[in-house]
Amino acid sequence: MNAALAAPIEPRVADASIPELVPIVSPAPVPSSIAYTYKRFPLTIVRGDGVTLFDDAGNAYLDCMSGIATNAFGYNDAGVNAAIAEALSTGLIHLSNLVTNEPGERLAHFLTSRTFADKVFFCNSGVEAVEGSFKFARRWARTYNAEGAKHEIVAVRGSFHGRLFASVAATDRAAYRLPFTPLVPGISIAERDLPSLATMLSAESTAALIIEPVQGEGGVRPMDHGFLRELRALTRERNILLILDEVQCGMGRTGCFLAHEPAGIKPDIVTLAKPLAGGLPIGAVLMTADVANALQPGEHGTTFGGGPLVTHVAHHVCERIADPALLMRIREDGAWFGAQLDGLKSAHPSVRAVRGVGFMWGVDVTEPASAVIERARDAGLLIISAGDHTLRILPPLTATRADLALAIGMLDTALRGVQAA
Numbered sequence: 001m002n003a004a005l006a007a008p009i010e011p012r013v014a015d016a017s018i019p020e021l022v023p024i025v026s027p028a029p030v031p032s033s034i035a036y037t038y039k040r041f042p043l044t045i046v047r048g049d050g051v052t053l054f055d056d057a058g059n060a061y062l063d064c065m066s067g068i069a070t071n072a073f074g075y076n077d078a079g080v081n082a083a084i085a086e087a088l089s090t091g092l093i094h095l096s097n098l099v100t101n102e103p104g105e106r107l108a109h110f111l112t113s114r115t116f117a118d119k120v121f122f123c124n125s126g127v128e129a130v131e132g133s134f135k136f137a138r139r140w141a142r143t144y145n146a147e148g149a150k151h152e153i154v155a156v157r158g159s160f161h162g163r164l165f166a167s168v169a170a171t172d173r174a175a176y177r178l179p180f181t182p183l184v185p186g187i188s189i190a191e192r193d194l195p196s197l198a199t200m201l202s203a204e205s206t207a208a209l210i211i212e213p214v215q216g217e218g219g220v221r222p223m224d225h226g227f228l229r230e231l232r233a234l235t236r237e238r239n240i241l242l243i244l245d246e247v248q249c250g251m252g253r254t255g256c257f258l259a260h261e262p263a264g265i266k267p268d269i270v271t272l273a274k275p276l277a278g279g280l281p282i283g284a285v286l287m288t289a290d291v292a293n294a295l296q297p298g299e300h301g302t303t304f305g306g307g308p309l310v311t312h313v314a315h316h317v318c319e320r321i322a323d324p325a326l327l328m329r330i331r332e333d334g335a336w337f338g339a340q341l342d343g344l345k346s347a348h349p350s351v352r353a354v355r356g357v358g359f360m361w362g363v364d365v366t367e368p369a370s371a372v373i374e375r376a377r378d379a380g381l382l383i384i385s386a387g388d389h390t391l392r393i394l395p396p397l398t399a400t401r402a403d404l405a406l407a408i409g410m411l412d413t414a415l416r417g418v419q420a421a
């Protein structure tokens with residue numbers, strides 16, 4: 001068991017060798033008629049090209065947030081633009097799920113032939129994919145086990161699975177949960193270590209375990225492959241479904257088509273969304289035949305999910321992401337980027353830790369992450385946070401090593417302006 005996995009999520013220990021964290025002060029909201037559910041950057045983006053975004057004052061920014069891991073190929077990508085135009089040439093933006101649509105079938109075929117899955121359910125976002133996966137797990141449990149006895153869903157410390165009612169019950173962030181209690185029952189959060197999970201999963205009532213192979217919002221924490229294998233063994237032994245939430249870490253971001261592949265495990269369900277259609281809204285639940293066979297028509301549905309335009313574009317995106325040359329480059333350039341971030345950690349005492357894989361990196365800082373993000377923006381780099389004191393760096397999958405080197409230089413500049421603790 002990887003010792004890092006047993007560590008508390010936000011180590012706030014008083015250790016003289018670790019600089020103290022500077023408290024968070026929230027900025028005033030940016031004036032807008034849109035409901036205040038996001039603390040927006042004071043930035044209006046009007047155009048994008050490649051890995052560069054331009055604001056309304058003509059300033060250029062190197063984008064290392066990718067629309068929160070969504071714009072896989074950056075902006076104004078010729079292939080994505082052509083796929084949209086091709087899809088539109090049929091005249092079909094939307095069809096109902098009551099008829100067969102060819103792009104949807106092609107995409108499902110691609111995903112099932114490229115992954116563990118036998119069947120796919122399409123929806124419109126990550127949270128819908130997670131909510132769908134919970135329903136499918138309960139349906140499977142009810143079909144193959146005593147009526148209703150097996151129904152519990154277990155998530156792990158540091159998780160983020162979305163903000164609708166079932167998914168927020170599986171999300172380990174008090175600020176997202178507490179304003180909305182009572183949450184959906186039958187969903188609990190276990191410590192992220194093997195002994196705790198083994199105890200939790202011993203309950204006869206447990207139907208499924210959900211975990212992100214790399215936790216995103218929870219601080220960019222790659223799960224140890226051995227840990228994932230142990231969880232697979234445990235869930236198999238106890239007849240519990242293993243759901244892997246790859247909404248953020250899947251589809252090439254780790255340098256593999258799906259993030260769990262190098263662990264050598266076969267999950268029962270995988271949720272996908274963000275980059276699947278290169279920026280158009282889509283989600284997918286990938287599942288084994290065993291899970292799919294439990295579903296009956298009408299028990300789940302969506303009006304928009306899997307429409308012809310979005311699935312045509314997603315098929316194009318999937319084919320490109322599955323290219324072994326692209327995946328290899330993400331692994332190699334990602335390892336190089338991680339080494340450069342380690343260099344920044346050595347150079348800046350305000351950097352407490354660096355974690356990540358491929359094009360998905362987290363940097364723990366003593367300052368509020370928002371302060372470093374603001375200075376990075378002033379230096380021309382767009383990054384986001386993963387918690388109050390973690391920077392999250394998510395370059396488009398098309399970023400070159402030269403782009404990554406520029407990002408390191410800008411981050412170095414941002415870290416130089418560190419506030420005193």
Ligand SMILES: Cc1ncc(COP(=O)(O)O)c(C=O)c1O
Nearest residue numbers: 125126127160161162216247248
């Ligand atoms: C791992 C994970 N699951 C689910 C979601 C929810 O996805 P969406 O925002 O598309 O609903 C997210 C979003 O960040 C995520 O990172």
